[in-house]
Amino acid sequence: MRRFRILLPMDERVVVAGAVLDGGRLLAARRTAPPALAGRWELPGGKVEPGETVPSALVRELREELGVLVEPLERVPGAWPLAPGYVLHVWTARLLSGEPSPLQDHDALRWVTPEDAFSLDWLAPDRPAVSWLTQSMISAPAEEGTP
Numbered sequence: 001m002r003r004f005r006i007l008l009p010m011d012e013r014v015v016v017a018g019a020v021l022d023g024g025r026l027l028a029a030r031r032t033a034p035p036a037l038a039g040r041w042e043l044p045g046g047k048v049e050p051g052e053t054v055p056s057a058l059v060r061e062l063r064e065e066l067g068v069l070v071e072p073l074e075r076v077p078g079a080w081p082l083a084p085g086y087v088l089h090v091w092t093a094r095l096l097s098g099e100p101s102p103l104q105d106h107d108a109l110r111w112v113t114p115e116d117a118f119s120l121d122w123l124a125p126d127r128p129a130v131s132w133l134t135q136s137m138i139s140a141p142a143e144e145g146t147p
């Protein structure tokens, strides 16, 4: 009898990144490491640890990296492959408290409008999410003082 090998999808670890929105602008962060990614812009975040939910990992990462408290809002549709074994998910988030500072992993932060977002050199996996975000910011502009 012939045996067939069943191919299971590889267990992928999620890297969650935050699209922090405030007053119609999106927060971008410039990476400092590893050397291949340093100087490129990303949505800040990091790896989800075992036992954590994706939104709670986002809250932890943005507290550690930027010193802010955020509320995750909704997932940007899609998942983008990173290094083998890692996949990027993006969530929108609202700033609840704190002023973002580049405490860890970044050396610059910038608030960008949808119109000037693509003047930055984004990491390739972030670009589809940034396109989705800028389009939804343009079609549903924030009222003054809201995300």
Ligand SMILES: Nc1nc2c([nH]c(=O)n2[C@H]2C[C@H](O)[C@@H](COP(=O)(O)OP(=O)(O)OP(=O)(O)O)O2)c(=O)[nH]1
Residues within 6 Å of the ligand: 015, 016, 017, 037, 042, 043, 044, 045, 046, 047, 048, 061, 082, 083, 086, 088, 105, 123, 125, 126
């Ligand atoms: N945080 C983040 N990482 C991204 C994005 N796009 C992208 O390709 N990556 C890559 C860069 C890294 O290789 C990996 C995430 O690693 P990280 O260094 O931010 O994760 P971490 O904070 O949990 O740090 P560590 O466990 O490595 O110390 O995903 C993005 O938008 N945000």
